[in-house]
Structure formats: structure tokens, C-alpha cells
Amino acid sequence: MTTARSGETTAAPPAVLAGRGLSFHYPDSAPVFTALDVEIAAGDVVGVLGPNGGGKTTLLRLLSGSLTPSAGEVRLGGERVRRGRRELTELRRRVQLVFQDPDDQLFSASVTQDVSFGPLNLGLDKQAARERVEWALDALDITGLAEQPTHLLSYGQRKRVVLAGALAMRPSVLVLDEPTAGLDPEGVESLLETLEGLRAAGTTLVVSTHDVDLAYRWADSVLLLNRGVLAAGRARDVLGDPALLSAARLRPAWAPAAGRALRAAGVLAADAPDPATPEEAARLLEGGGADDAA
Secondary structure (H helix, E strand, O other), rough: OOOEEEEOOOOOOOEEEEEEEEOOOOOOOOEEEEEOOOOOOOOOOOEEEEOOOOOHHHHHHHHHOOOOEEEEEEEOOOOOOOOOHHHHHHHHHHHEEEEEHHHHHOOEEEEHHHHHHHHOOOOOOOOHHHHHHHHHHOOOHHHHOOOOOOHHHOHHHHHHHHHHHOOOOOOOOOEOOOOOOOHHHHHHHHHHHHHHHHHOOOOEHHHHHHHHHHHHHHHHHEEOOOEEEEEEEEEHOOOOOOHHHHHHHOOOOHHHHHHHHHHOOOOOOOOOOOOOOOOHHHHHHHHHHHHOOO
């Protein structure tokens, strides 16, 4: 679970990654946010949602060490991350940031060269690096692309190669900026299946997205940002509140509205969870009856 407030202290489970009193502003601009606290519990999928310019990507970059806060601190495993080279290197190894556009991170001629870049920079020998590359390619189901030139890959394939490069670093936390952007529905479901496998293996995921429905059905907890914290908590509690989503300039989640309509029609039991997808709602309608859905 993630908890966050501006200027408040909130009880939470032990955090694998946290920000304390984070403030940041770009040159000649107003602060993106001030005194922001955030905690990421180990093993969670955490959704970060908000409008463009609301601070999502800035927060991800602060937590992964690619930006330095104007004030406040980042904590990794409960320990403050100091700004020395050794400490920042360790943060960036254990917290891997994957950008929205894969072309921002692909720079080697072949898939294997690109995925092996990080492990080799850690000082691993060639055999150890090769084993990591093979493991990461297998985890992303792209072993067959190992010797392909990166410039000939499809957009979805390039996304998977960048993610494999991050995985090859064996991070504790994967931080993903709009990972489903630009993917077709089948590509989205395939990527989610892969990410769910990583979560099941113990990887913590922090995911920024504009897709309220995706976060509602997949995230454990969410953080709503709009140049400050609007809300934080369990995904279905926060994203089931239309007023909060309006304040974050996001449309209402589909599932709660569908659940209310299905209950009113007697198709869904009063205590049954909302349908996660339109396909699930269609199956409920075809099956017909609250008793079948309970």
C-alpha cells in the first residue's frame, strides 16, 4: 500500500521505497509540489494518476534518483539515500525507471547488447551478465529477439526490450511511466500478464497512468497527484470516488458505475465485487442473475 499526504504523517506498513517532505521545482517555474510524503510497500502495485503537468513523472524521477529534490529525502529500505555517487548508484540499481517512450532508453545495435549494458556496467563478468540477459529475455518472452537489431523492432517489442534491460539489473522496484501507452488492447493484456508475473515473484511496481480503469482493476493502491497530493489509499476506495477523480481531471472509473447498474438490474449480488472489465460485465449479463454472480 502507498500512503501520502502533504505535511502529514500517516501510519503505513514498512516501506521498500519512500519520499519524505519532497519538494521540487524546475528552473523559472512554480514548485511542482512541496512537502510531499509517499511510501511504497514491498510487493504492491502502486498506481500514480493525475493530469498532464500534475507531477507524476517528476515524482517517479525523484524516487528513482534521476532528479534531486529541492528539499526532503528519498529512503530506500528505511535508509536515507544520500547524494553521494555510491549511494545514488545503489538507488538506481535497485529502483529501475522505465520511460514511456522506449526510444529514450534504447541505444545499442542489438537486443542482447542493449539488455546486457546495465549488468556489464555493474562489473559482472561476461558469463554472469549473459545469464542475467537470458533470464530477463525469457521473463519478457522475447528470447527469440535476442540478436535482432533494435531499430527493426515494433513499438511493443521495443517496450519489452527496455523492460528486460531494467529487469536484468535485478531491481527491488520497477518504476514504469505510462507502460501501456501506445499499445493495442492485446499488447496491453500481454504486458500486464508479464508484469503480474514479476509482481508474483516479489518485484514492487510503481506505475504512472492516465487509465483509471486499468488502475482500478490492477493496482493495490493509488496516489492521485495534481501538483500536490489529492488522495492516497486502496485503489478501489480512491478510484471509486467521482469527486476525487474530477479534482485530478480524470474521468470516472467504469467498473463502479457498471457495478451499480448491474446491481440495480438484479444481475449482480449486493456484496459481489464490481466487474473488472467490460467482458466480465457481458458474461454477467449473459449468465443473468445476482445468484450466479454471488
